[in-house]
Amino acid sequence: MATSPVPDDIGRREADTLTEDIARLGSLEKIVQGWDETQQRTVLALRDGWEAMYRECLRRLIRTVQSAPQGATGLREAAADPYVYAVLRTLGLVRPSLQERIEAALDSVRPGLEGHGGNVELVELRLPDTVILRLLGSCHGCPSSSLTLSDGVEKAIRDACPEIRHIETAGRQYAATALTGEGSEQRISPFAIGGRHPWLPAMRLEDLPRNSLRAREVLSDALLFWRDPDGDVHCYRNACAHLGMPLEEGKVDPAGVLTCPHHGFQFALESGECLTIPEVQLEPWAVRVVDGEIQVRKDHD
Numbered sequence: 001m002a003t004s005p006v007p008d009d010i011g012r013r014e015a016d017t018l019t020e021d022i023a024r025l026g027s028l029e030k031i032v033q034g035w036d037e038t039q040q041r042t043v044l045a046l047r048d049g050w051e052a053m054y055r056e057c058l059r060r061l062i063r064t065v066q067s068a069p070q071g072a073t074g075l076r077e078a079a080a081d082p083y084v085y086a087v088l089r090t091l092g093l094v095r096p097s098l099q100e101r102i103e104a105a106l107d108s109v110r111p112g113l114e115g116h117g118g119n120v121e122l123v124e125l126r127l128p129d130t131v132i133l134r135l136l137g138s139c140h141g142c143p144s145s146s147l148t149l150s151d152g153v154e155k156a157i158r159d160a161c162p163e164i165r166h167i168e169t170a171g172r173q174y175a176a177t178a179l180t181g182e183g184s185e186q187r188i189s190p191f192a193i194g195g196r197h198p199w200l201p202a203m204r205l206e207d208l209p210r211n212s213l214r215a216r217e218v219l220s221d222a223l224l225f226w227r228d229p230d231g232d233v234h235c236y237r238n239a240c241a242h243l244g245m246p247l248e249e250g251k252v253d254p255a256g257v258l259t260c261p262h263h264g265f266q267f268a269l270e271s272g273e274c275l276t277i278p279e280v281q282l283e284p285w286a287v288r289v290v291d292g293e294i295q296v297r298k299d300h301d
Helices: 008-033 037-066 071-079 082-090 098-114 145-160
Strands: 118-126 130-137 166-169 200-204 213-218 221-227 233-237 257-259 266-268 286-290 293-297
Touching: 008 037, 008 082, 037 071, 037 082, 071 082, 098 118, 098 145, 130 145, 145 166, 200 213, 200 221, 233 286, 233 293
Parallel strands: 130 166
Antiparallel strands: 118 130, 200 293, 213 221, 221 233, 257 266, 286 293
């Protein structure tokens, strides 16, 4: 006889009950925090003792079940239950799930993003090795969004989850709030602040009309500049992600899509994303506008 699927409302009720139980335990912990040190140590020792006993009991139970026919399958199904998983995680008997580790990595960079009016969210985890993200608030559409993604968010995810091989950005849905114009400083990636290299002048803002490209060499680096229709400036290494050919002769359509003049690869200049092969992108540089002067900084060696 086929087993009927668990109704969604039962799954929601279980999740709500688990959330309520966790909140209740949190309230009790706050009460204990108000006790004197001797009382706190007594309660913590009692908790640690019970946890050690439960941990060893469950470890032996898991070992016995695993040795039985179909035991490993049964354990995986049991661990999918939110209550079972929560207890096993608390006791250190299962490692954090991939999604938990990704969320923890994002939490580690959120303070820097939120300090500049931005954020990031996990849109989708496509097993086994692909993450879809969305930059929010001031990070979305910011001229340095690709630098924020590569130097901050992607690094955090790859450090915590080396099995993730592909990190992609979802379609943009939030308006940008970047600051630009004469006498003001264009918003830069929070991960570009405090870098080792100095800011270097590249050109005057007036020499870069909106929706146009300009190539400049700053020290020994060939760079490509684009000013979007809103007036924000974007900067990349002047090299196609395909074969490294220069891009300044490429055509830019009204949507800010650059077509490489050599082999037809297309790039979204707002983010540096390659629309032809999503796995590659233009190499972003930190850029800002101060008193009408476009300045760049090398934040990688």
